[in-house]
Amino acid sequence: MVFLSRKEHFNAAHKLYNPNWSEEKNVEVFGPCANANWHGHNFELIVTVKGEPDPETGFVVDLKKLSRLIRDEVIEKVDHKNLNIDVDFMHGKMASTENLVIEFWKILEEKLPNITDNGKLHSLKLYETPRNYVEYYG
Numbered sequence: 600m601v602f603l604s605r606k607e608h609f610n611a612a613h614k615l616y617n618p619n620w621s622e623e624k625n626v627e628v629f630g631p632c633a634n635a636n637w638h639g640h641n642f643e644l645i646v647t648v649k650g651e652p653d654p655e656t657g658f659v660v661d662l663k664k665l666s667r668l669i670r671d672e673v674i675e676k677v678d679h680k681n682l683n684i685d686v687d688f689m690h691g692k693m694a695s696t697e698n699l700v701i702e703f704w705k706i707l708e709e710k711l712p713n714i715t716d717n718g719k720l721h722s723l724k725l726y727e728t729p730r731n732y733v734e735y736y737g
């Protein structure tokens with residue numbers, strides 16, 4: 600079994616704000632992340648696919664195809680966007696890194712069979728800042 604990864608990049612704005620809470624409670628829980636006028640992050644998304652290399656190509660998945668898939672299906676939808684407002688799959692959800700990575704997984708798990716017969720989605724690692732990141736295994 601080989602684990603193969605591709606890193607992609609996007610930047611996006613968001614705020615962490617629960618509309619069911621008072622302004623005071625939002626500030627207490629989320630601090631400056633609840634700032635009404637948003638804030639931005641440079642995100643890094645690392646997608647790891649696992650499988651046996653195909654005997655004819657030596658590939659688990661063609662990294663060019665994987666990059667294109669991630670960019671077309673995920674990055675395009677979030678890059679230079681406001682995660683709370685512009686991104687359909689985040690509507691009604693808190694725009695946390697945890698919730699974002701779960702939505703990315705749903706998209707990529709469904710689309711991956713279009714580009715590989717032998718690779719399966721293993722994990723997503725999403726960096727919100729160079730020091731804060733989440734890992735998700737489905």
Ligand SMILES: Nc1nc2c(c(=O)[nH]1)N=C([C@H](O)[C@H](O)COP(=O)(O)OP(=O)(O)OP(=O)(O)O)CN2
Nearest residue numbers: 614615629632640694695696697727728729730731
């Ligand atoms: N469980 C979560 N906690 C927090 C999330 C999140 O998505 N899930 N997000 C945030 C903020 O959006 C943001 O990540 C915090 O930024 P910041 O505190 O500035 O983080 P830095 O690593 O850049 O700064 P340090 O000073 O090094 O902490 C908050 N919590």
